[in-house]
Amino acid sequence: MLDERKLAVLRAIVEDYVRTHEPVGSKALVDRHSLGVSPATIRNDMAVLEDEGFIAQPHTSAGRIPTDKGYRLFVDRLSQVKPLSPAERRAIESFLAGAVDLDDVMTRSVRLLAQLTRQVALVQYPSLSTSSVRHVELVPLTGHRLLMVLIADTGRVEQRVVEIPAPFEEEALARLRTQLNEAVAGRRFTAVAEGIADLAERFAPHERPSVGVVLATLLETVVERHEERIVLGGTANLARYLDGFAGLQPVLEALEEQMVLLRLLGQTGADAVTVTIGHENPVAGMSATSVVSAGYGPSRGTVARLGVVGPTHMDYPSTMASVRAVARYLGHLLRNE
Amino acid sequence: MLDERKLAVLRAIVEDYVRTHEPVGSKALVDRHSLGVSPATIRNDMAVLEDEGFIAQPHTSAGRIPTDKGYRLFVDRLSQVKPLSPAERRAIESFLAGAVDLDDVMTRSVRLLAQLTRQVALVQYPSLSTSSVRHVELVPLTGHRLLMVLIADTGRVEQRVVEIPAPFEEEALARLRTQLNEAVAGRRFTAVAEGIADLAERFAPHERPSVGVVLATLLETVVERHEERIVLGGTANLARYLDGFAGLQPVLEALEEQMVLLRLLGQTGADAVTVTIGHENPVAGMSATSVVSAGYGPSRGTVARLGVVGPTHMDYPSTMASVRAVARYLGHLLRNE
DNA sequence: GAATGGCACTCCCGCGCAGTGAGTGCTAAC
DNA sequence: GTTAGCACTCACTGCGCGGGAGTGCCATTC
Numbered sequence: 001m002l003d004e005r006k007l008a009v010l011r012a013i014v015e016d017y018v019r020t021h022e023p024v025g026s027k028a029l030v031d032r033h034s035l036g037v038s039p040a041t042i043r044n045d046m047a048v049l050e051d052e053g054f055i056a057q058p059h060t061s062a063g064r065i066p067t068d069k070g071y072r073l074f075v076d077r078l079s080q081v082k083p084l085s086p087a088e089r090r091a092i093e094s095f096l097a098g099a100v101d102l103d104d105v106m107t108r109s110v111r112l113l114a115q116l117t118r119q120v121a122l123v124q125y126p127s128l129s130t131s132s133v134r135h136v137e138l139v140p141l142t143g144h145r146l147l148m149v150l151i152a153d154t155g156r157v158e159q160r161v162v163e164i165p166a167p168f169e170e171e172a173l174a175r176l177r178t179q180l181n182e183a184v185a186g187r188r189f190t191a192v193a194e195g196i197a198d199l200a201e202r203f204a205p206h207e208r209p210s211v212g213v214v215l216a217t218l219l220e221t222v223v224e225r226h227e228e229r230i231v232l233g234g235t236a237n238l239a240r241y242l243d244g245f246a247g248l249q250p251v252l253e254a255l256e257e258q259m260v261l262l263r264l265l266g267q268t269g270a271d272a273v274t275v276t277i278g279h280e281n282p283v284a285g286m287s288a289t290s291v292v293s294a295g296y297g298p299s300r301g302t303v304a305r306l307g308v309v310g311p312t313h314m315d316y317p318s319t320m321a322s323v324r325a326v327a328r329y330l331g332h333l334l335r336n337e
Numbered sequence: 338m339l340d341e342r343k344l345a346v347l348r349a350i351v352e353d354y355v356r357t358h359e360p361v362g363s364k365a366l367v368d369r370h371s372l373g374v375s376p377a378t379i380r381n382d383m384a385v386l387e388d389e390g391f392i393a394q395p396h397t398s399a400g401r402i403p404t405d406k407g408y409r410l411f412v413d414r415l416s417q418v419k420p421l422s423p424a425e426r427r428a429i430e431s432f433l434a435g436a437v438d439l440d441d442v443m444t445r446s447v448r449l450l451a452q453l454t455r456q457v458a459l460v461q462y463p464s465l466s467t468s469s470v471r472h473v474e475l476v477p478l479t480g481h482r483l484l485m486v487l488i489a490d491t492g493r494v495e496q497r498v499v500e501i502p503a504p505f506e507e508e509a510l511a512r513l514r515t516q517l518n519e520a521v522a523g524r525r526f527t528a529v530a531e532g533i534a535d536l537a538e539r540f541a542p543h544e545r546p547s548v549g550v551v552l553a554t555l556l557e558t559v560v561e562r563h564e565e566r567i568v569l570g571g572t573a574n575l576a577r578y579l580d581g582f583a584g585l586q587p588v589l590e591a592l593e594e595q596m597v598l599l600r601l602l603g604q605t606g607a608d609a610v611t612v613t614i615g616h617e618n619p620v621a622g623m624s625a626t627s628v629v630s631a632g633y634g635p636s637r638g639t640v641a642r643l644g645v646v647g648p649t650h651m652d653y654p655s656t657m658a659s660v661r662a663v664a665r666y667l668g669h670l671l672r673n674e
Numbered sequence: 675g676a677a678t679g680g681c682a683c684t685c686c687c688g689c690g691c692a693g694t695g696a697g698t699g700c701t702a703a704c
Numbered sequence: 705g706t707t708a709g710c711a712c713t714c715a716c717t718g719c720g721c722g723g724g725a726g727t728g729c730c731a732t733t734c
Binding site: 147235240255256 | 478575593
């Protein structure tokens with residue numbers, strides 16, 4: 001049904017359209033690519049490709065543009081991830097090397113990704129739910145207030161102010177700190193609950209209410225607070241490609257919603273580069289945009305995702321290469337932190 | 338030179354133009370506002386106002402639009418800050434009430450401000466340089482690594498990983514922690530240096546290198562790290578008013594630069610609402626936007642600023658009211674934290 | 675039977691053109 | 705100082721008209 005040449009034609013159409021953003025016709029195609037056949041032949045092939053839904057005409061007597069289905073085929077079977085240039089690799093390394101803390105790493109990564117792909121970049125903070133506790137610290141603020149600082153093995157730090165019904169003795173606080181760390185350090189966040197289940201019992205009755213509040217807050221932080229932070233950058237690139245500008249507002253709106261961003265990046269823990277094209281996208285108002293994302297993490301497992309959002313007519317091979325590269329470097333970096 | 342009526346005409350022009358975004362003519366003016374004179378008279382007044390540079394014509398035979406100078410006069414002398422509706426006040430209170438930590442407060446504030454003004458909102462984190470140290474915590478991670486957590490009286494928390502040449506004994510670390518807090522707790526950030534000047538001497542020679550690194554990092558954090566975080570929200574609102582869309586990209590770019598945002602908000606510590614109109618703006622590419630900002634802080638002094646960025650043809654009275662209100666509530670909130 | 679050359683057809687796009695209407699500036703009268 | 709009248713300007717709209725890129729179809733070639 002789709003022989004070699006028809007696939008070559010589709011590939012050529014995608015490549016040309018990505019470059020020019022204009023419908024591509026049969027004549028232009030044979031001129032630019034050495035397909036070895038005449039325009040008329042290409043026209044026949046194009047008719048078939050259109051019947052199958054891979055390309056479409058904006059109007060009669062215009063060239064063809066790829067459909068979402070066409071891009072899908074292109075990404076899955078017709079393209080190869082384009083290797084990065086040495087300059088780009090160096091740029092990635094040097095850009096990420098100077099980071100001083102996790103916040104800094106995240107900020108630099110988004111910038112880098114946005115710059116490399118010239119698109120909108122998203123980077124999700126290392127997820128709390130798949131990481132482990134490294135340390136819990138309790139700091140008295142005023143009598144009835146404690147600051148709880150929770151440090152994850154990914155370098156992520158969560159802080160929370162705790163209002164306690166009765167102030168702790170200095171000694172009691174030290175005891176709680178020690179026991180708390182013994183109970184949860186090294187545990188997966190999902191397993192924190194079991195660790196601290198019987199902790200309150202070891203404290204004197206008058207201390208228990210306050211201990212209870214601390215434990216409850218800790219649980220909240222590791223369990224309920226599943227909402228993951230996502231940083232984004234390069235929004236200025238939106239203005240470049242959404243030429244029509246009509247579709248801009250919904251996209252900007254979507255990018256402001258953390259929940260939406262999460263759905264865009266996808267929850268799947270797959271390490272590989274994932275491409276979501278146009279309508280495949282779960283978010284309304286973003287049917288003209290594609291998302292290229294990948295998981296990253298300190299070890300083989302994925303702890304979070306990153307990616308870029310761009311027009312469906314993006315340069316998939318290059319974009320996929322950049323996303324994959326940044327994800328890998330970021331993984332390395334976390335391993336050494 | 339500018340009598341009462343001419344000022345009234347200018348006010349009417351600004352109000353109409355803000356509402357319709359279209360050049361306003363003499364006829365339309367007398368129709369909508371009861372000025373008590375004929376269009377011809379208004380035309381004479383308009384000619385004077387144009388000579389003085391308060392209004393301009395996009396082209397001959399079109400209505401007038403206010404110039405930056407016109408808006409300036411309007412803001413300074415012709416408008417009154419419009420009081421908020423009770424519903425808006427309630428919205429502010431309930432919106433900010435549920436915040437759990439400083440990050441949350443900041444995020445909610447931007448959203449709130451963006452929603453109230455329907456523009457792009459900026460909120461600067463409470464500045465480190467004008468606040469004081471509440472507590473410094475040191476947490477061992479691995480042998481050669483410490484996590485330093487610095488808590489400011491504004492609730493802001495900075496963390497930093499410190500690489501130390503030689504691991505600390507548990508006892509030594511506790512000693513350092515205690516002495517460090519005695520030396521700096523309650524001090525202004527700007528005065529931390531004096532507090533820790535002779536601290537290293539109190540430690541055994543073999544501990545000094547590590548102590549030195551910790552102190553150096555602390556200094557870096559409070560002094561060098563002047564870069565202030567700014568959160569922004571409501572960028573989708575840009576798409577609404579920058580109809581021409583030509584000016585959109587530079588604005589989006591500017592909003593991505595922290596340094597630029599700082600300059601936009603202004604460094605001045607004034608509590609009052611400040612308005613910067615069009616070309617008065619120090620940032621190139623944003624000459625079609627105005628900034629309405631205000632300082633906020635837990636006490637009479639200002640610790641940080643917040644504001645909104647919008648088109649020069651914005652509703653200044655309402656915007657100024659919203660900005661002022663959010664700044665005040667935020668101040669209250671910090672006081673109670 | 676696939677590939678090709680030729681040809682009529684479609685339809686977007688840019689251009690020039692007149693008509694419309696909102697708005698202005700000027701002048702003379704009140 | 706204010707007003708009515710009037711000629712003038714100029715953006716905006718709709719219309720008609722090639723030009724041109726591209727297509728689909730058909731007859732022909734290999």
